[in-house]
Amino acid sequence: MPQPSLASTANRTRRDHAAPVVCLDADNTLWDTDGVFAAAQLRLLANVITATGIDMAGEDRLAYVREIDQELASRHHLGLRYPARLLIAALCHRLLGDDPGLAARKTWNDPSTIPLAKEVAEEIEKQYLSDLGVTPRLLPGVHTGLERLHHANAVLVLVTEGGRDRVGKLLQANKITRYIDRVIDAPKRKELFVRLRRLFGSNGPVYMIGDQITRDIKPAAEAGLRTIHIQGKFRPIWETGAAAPTTQEANTFEDAANAILARA
Ligand SMILES: [Mg+2]
The missing domain is CATH 3.40.50.1000 (HAD superfamily/HAD-like)
Structure with a gap:
């Protein structure tokens, strides 16, 4: 315009x-914008659960992702625009039993330590970014x-x-x-x-x-x-x-x- x-x-x-x-x-x-994020975050969680074979997410799956999301965003200089692979890594730690704060700190210290093959994590990230592109x-x-x-x-x-x-x-x-x-x-x-x-x-x-x-x-x-x-x-x-x-x-x-x- x-x-x-x-x-x-x-x-x-x-x-x-x-x-x-x-x-x-x-x-x-x-x-x-919140609705687009919610749909993308729910699919991302579902994909991480499928990939890890661990489902500890319980009832309110959106709240589960968002707790981690907020922990990461409040630590990252880009805020809510932090890289998506950090969310995938932190969700893996969370599903394995860490509380949200610890899961975020572990991710922050070493984002590469996740129990997922690199290609699988990349595929999940790609899907997430594509979901975020919805109008x-x-x-x-x-x-x-x-x-x-x-x-x-x-x-x-x-x-x-x-x-x-x-x-x-x-x-x-x-x-x-x-x-x-x-x-x-x-x-x-x-x-x-x-x-x-x-x-x-x-x-x-x-x-x-x-x-x-x-x-x-x-x-x-x-x-x-x-x-x-x-x-x-x-x-x-x-x-x-x-x-x-x-x-x-x-x-x-x-x-x-x-x-x-x-x-x-
Ligand atoms: Mg606003």
């Missing part, structure tokens, strides 16, 4: 006093909410750490590219939101809608944006007990959009 320059989008804001500026998170706010579906109320904001002349700025190309493809696959004025791919720190507010907020409030307190809501609120939190299904370890600043809660994206338009 051809992008207008940051300045021209900002000018549009200045011309239209009534138009709200709404920054949006993408993953688990617009679309169900996530839009969450309930997103299409209607975007449409309403768009028709009210809101400037919609998508703020992501998920990569501009990937997000562009997902916007296109979900047929919502036309609603988004800008895509900003940058770490969601307070400084970024300060910059966005300076660029777009000369005539009124700038909003931020997102599902994560620590990444979307807190830094935006600290920069003076009005924030609306939509609780997603995915709650990473670093979100547990995160202090919520004064923020509005919405059940769906449509509710969030309506709340903004009611105040505009």
Whole structure:
């Protein structure tokens, strides 16, 4: 999609006093990234169980994988984007009886010590990465909410750490590219939101809608944006007990959009 320059989008804001500026998170706010991960993680666990012949995973298989996943993500500098082979190795240790913390530490110390043939592990990893490539579906109320904001002349700025190309493809696959004025791919720190507010907020409030307190809501609120939190299904370890600043809660994206338009 051809992008207008940051300045021209900002000018549009200045011309239209009534138009709200709404920054949006993408993953688990617009679309169900969590659902894609859940399906991929469940298949990965099933494949590791088949390959090792050990099934100690019990009832809640998704929680079983995610406990390990969070242990690895909280230790790795790439966070949730750590290499998939580490998850396969740690699940092997876990199935063999180690608790999640020990399984993650053993993997961290030596990722190669797993009871699987290299080709088998590679095959499982390949399947996992292919499963993660599935297009996530839009969450309930997103299409209607975007449409309403768009028709009210809101400037919609998508703020992501998920990569501009990937997000562009997902916007296109979900047929919502036309609603988004800008895509900003940058770490969601307070400084970024300060910059966005300076660029777009000369005539009124700038909003931020997102599902994560620590990444979307807190830094935006600290920069003076009005924030609306939509609780997603995915709650990473670093979100547990995160202090919520004064923020509005919405059940769906449509509710969030309506709340903004009611105040505009
Ligand atoms: Mg998100």
